[in-house]
């Protein structure tokens with residue numbers, strides 16, 4: 685490797701803003717990796733306690749209700765209610781910096797009918813607190829599952845609908861910088 689190549693490599697590692705291709709965060713705990721895997725084939729899958737029926741989110745090793753270690757991923761109802769929403773204008777992560785340079789990033793908290801409150805990207809910025817929504821999971825450009833909330837009328841049981849909604853958020857595309865390294 686030449687000095688010039690070494691310098692480029694070092695710059696790429698130290699200065700994410702110079703990278704040609706920026707991706708969403710891919711770091712996940714082992715429990716988070718399980719969550720991604722369990723959500724690949726279905727609209728939404730959550731850890732459910734086999735002992736007491738509690739739906740656990742975020743994923744943990746023990747049930748938050750009865751402390752049993754009998755959590756198993758099960759397909760979960762996508763229906764919920766939007767509690768609150770916000771628009772992010774700044775991120776320390778290069779992928780989201782590039783996304784937010786075009787428009788603020790909408791996110792919301794959703795109380796699922798199944799029990800837990802989740803934070804989700806909003807597929808539709810017109811969603812208002814108090815409104816009925818659905819939450820589904822989809823892989824992002826780093827191949828990790830993320831949660832996305834959309835209008836209750838969307839047929840999220842269909843894979844192609846989930847993919848189209850996720851693509852519209854920009855989460856599935858790498859954020860490219862022209863002439864990056």
Ligand SMILES: [Zn+2]
Nearest residue numbers: 733736747750
């Ligand atoms: Zn339990």
